[in-house]
Amino acid sequence: MTADASPTPAPTSRAFVSLIGAGPGDPGLLTLRGAEALRQADVVLFDYLANPELLRHCPQAETIYVGKKGFSEYISQEQINALLVDKAREGGGKRVARLKGGDVFVFGRGGEEAEACVQAGIPFEVVPGVTSAIAAPAYAGIPVTHREAARSFAVLTGNTKEGGAHYERLSGVDTLVLLMGVRNLDQIAADLIAAGRDPQTPAATVQWGTTARQRVATGTLATIAQAVREAGLEAPAVTVVGEVARLRDTLRWFDKVPGVGGPLAGRTVAVTRTRGGASALSDVLRARGADVLEVPLIRFADTGDEAALHARLRDLTGVTWLLLTSNQAVTALFTHLRRLGLDARHLGGVRLAAVGPSTARSLEEGGLRADFVPSTPGARHLGAELPAQAGDLVLHLTSQVAEDDLQRGLEARGVRYERAELYRTEPAQMTQHALARLRQADVVTLASGSAARHLAALAGTDFAVAAMGPQTADAARAAGFARVTVAQEAALEALADAAQAALAGTQEAATPPSI
Secondary structure, eight states: OOOOSSOOOOOOTTOEEEEEEOBSSOGGGSOHHHHHHHHHOSEEEEOTTSOGGGGGGOTTSEEEEOOOBTTBOSSOHHHHHHHHHHHHHGGGOOEEEEEESBOTTSSSOHHHHHHHHHHHTOOEEEEOOOOHHHHHHHHTTOOSOBTTTBSOEEEEESOOSSHHHHHHTTTTOSEEEEESOGGGHHHHHHHHHHTTOOTTOEEEEEESTTSTTOEEEEEETTTHHHHHHHHTOOSSEEEEESGGGGGHHHHOOGGGSTTTTSTTTTOEEEEEEETTOOOHHHHHHHTTTOEEEEEEEEEEEEOSOHHHHHHHHHOOTTEEEEEEOSHHHHHHHHHHHHHTTOOGGGGTTSEEEESSHHHHHHHHHTTOOOSBOOSSOSHHHHHHHOOOOTTOEEEEEEETTOOSHHHHHHHTTTOEEEEEEEEEEEEOOOOHHHHHHHTTOSEEEEOSHHHHHHHHHHHOSOSEEEESSHHHHHHHHHHTOOEEEEOSSSSHHHHHHHHHHHHHTOSSOOOOOOO
C-alpha cells in the first residue's frame, strides 16, 4: 500500500469550481447542466472563444475576461489557474464557473485547471461541452465519420513541431480534424503529403463555425491553404482533411436555414438591456442573421429612501391615478407591496395607467389591468392623453432619473403631479473587453432615454443607433448621437426594422423579411 506524496488540503467552505465547456459558438449549444452551473455561479472566468451571450445565464455573477486568443495570451495559463483558486477561496468560499470555448478537455487545458483545484483542495466538476472539432464540420455539412467514407477520425492541434513522423502514425485514420492550425496550414499540408497523404484528398476549412459569421473554404490537401488565403479566413477555424469533405456539396444545410445569410448576416447588432435582463429582441435579430451582442448598460437598485416610499404606498388617500412608465416600475411596485404585507387589493381605490402595451402586459401578469394606455407609447403621450381632470392628483412611480415630459404635460393641464422613487437606475459596470466588443458593433438598439445617456457616457456617441420611439430618439440626439433611426412603433419587429434600416443608411424602417 502506498500513500500520496503529499496530503490533499482540506476544502475551503462553499468553494466550488465548475469547468464548463461553452460549446463552439452558437449559444444554443450550451448544455443544460452548463446553463445551470452558470446560474449558480458567484464568479465567471471566460475566454475569447466562449460566446459572451452565455453570460446572460449569470447576471448576478462577477465576470472576468481571461483572454487566450490564438498566439497572443491575454493572461497566462498559470495566472488563470491561480485566479481560479483565489476566487474560489475569496470571502469564505465562492462558486466559480470557468467558461471555456468548445469542450473542457479537448485542447482546452482543462486538465491543468482541474489539477490546480485538486492541489488547492477545492472540489470541482467538469461539464463537457460540444467541441468545435465535430460541430464546425457538422454546421458546414461535413460529418467526420460516414459508413462509406470514414470509419475513424483524429483531432489534432496546429502544432507543427512534431512534423511528418507524427503524421505517419496517423496514416490509417480516415478523417483528420485540425484545430488552431489556420496559420500553419501550408506547413501542415506539406507535412501530411510528405507523410503519405494523397495531395488530392478533399479538404475544407470552417471559420467561426456554428455562428452567423460562419464561412467555409474548400479544396484539396494541396490547395486548401491557398483557398483559405484567397477567402480571407482566419482563426478561429477548423480544417477537415478526408473524403468526408466531399459531402459538403450534398449535405450543406446551415447557410440555407431561414435567417442564416439573411438581411443582417455578417453584421453585429448591440442590444442594450439591464444587467439582469435578457432581451427577446436578440432572438428577432438572430432570425435575420445578425450576430447579436447583448450589452448591460444599466442596473436597477432599491430606492434610496424606502421608508418614504413605503409611507406613500401605505396611504394612497386622494390619489386618483398611479402612473407606471416601465416594466421595472411594475416589478418594483409588487416587490414593495409584498414587503409591506400588502397585495394588489391595496390598489383597488386608484386607477392605473401604463405608458405602453409592454408595461400593461406586465401589470396583467400580476393580476391587474391598466385602466388607460396611450394610443402611442411614451411619457409625452401619456401626459397628453391621460383622462385626468384638473385638480386630480396623480402619483408617478418611477426611478430617480425619470424625464420631466410627463410632469410638464400634466401640470400644463392643471393636473397635480407627485413623484415617488420606486427604484434607482444606475450604470452597469463594463469590462474593457466588453467595451472593445461594443465599439465594434455596426448598430446599437436603444429602448429608453436612460440607455442612450448611459451609452454616451460609457462609450461615446460614434454609433449608429436604432431607437424605440420618438422620445428615445430625442433623448439619443440630446445625448449627442447623430445617426439615429426611429422604430415606427413600439414593437420588437419594428425596432429590428430600424436597426436594419440604420445599416442600410436610410431613415425609414425596412419591411420585415419573410422568414
